[in-house]
Amino acid sequence: MNDMVPVLNRVREELAEKPDGVLEAVASAHGLSLQRVVECLPAGMGKRIAGAHFIDVMQDIAGWGDITFIVHTKDAIVEYEGPLPGGTVGHGFYNLKGGNGLSGHLRAGNCHAIVFLRRPFMGVETMSVQFFNADGEAMFKIFVGRDKERKLKADQVERFTALAAKFGSDGEA
Numbered sequence: 001m002n003d004m005v006p007v008l009n010r011v012r013e014e015l016a017e018k019p020d021g022v023l024e025a026v027a028s029a030h031g032l033s034l035q036r037v038v039e040c041l042p043a044g045m046g047k048r049i050a051g052a053h054f055i056d057v058m059q060d061i062a063g064w065g066d067i068t069f070i071v072h073t074k075d076a077i078v079e080y081e082g083p084l085p086g087g088t089v090g091h092g093f094y095n096l097k098g099g100n101g102l103s104g105h106l107r108a109g110n111c112h113a114i115v116f117l118r119r120p121f122m123g124v125e126t127m128s129v130q131f132f133n134a135d136g137e138a139m140f141k142i143f144v145g146r147d148k149e150r151k152l153k154a155d156q157v158e159r160f161t162a163l164a165a166k167f168g169s170d171g172e173a
Helices: 002-017 023-030 034-039 051-061 154-166
Strands: 046-050 066-072 077-083 087-090 093-096 104-106 113-121 124-132 138-143
Touching (some): 002 023, 002 034, 023 034, 034 046, 034 113, 034 124, 051 087, 051 093, 051 113, 051 124, 051 154, 113 154, 124 154
Antiparallel strands (some): 046 113, 066 138, 087 093, 093 104, 113 124, 124 138
């Protein structure tokens, strides 16, 4: 772990200078998990809570209206814009009840940490809820939606802030 300190310090310096890059690219370049990179962002950008809150967080977000749901792997970036459907627990999954639009089965029990992240991305403010597994890799991310002027939706900003405040913090992200 001590041999990681210089790498983490370099990443912290890099993100302090340019916090709005593609975090997955930073993780890949330094051989780190995405969660480790998120934890290196400047103070105040993220709040981490336990993954045990997965279902409560997902059920709250299901009431936000149109969001952007992203799964980012080394091979694809898949985005869905629309409402997050509600879900139920069964057969070891959190089952999204989308019908039309987003649907699927999420392994809620694999969620180790949830980070409420507020940071610039390519010069534009973003707010996202990021779900991480035990390896520190992103399961998926949910971004606050934007209005017709491409500004963050004010009602969702309020919901994001309230949801982040609802749970005790495991610390800075």
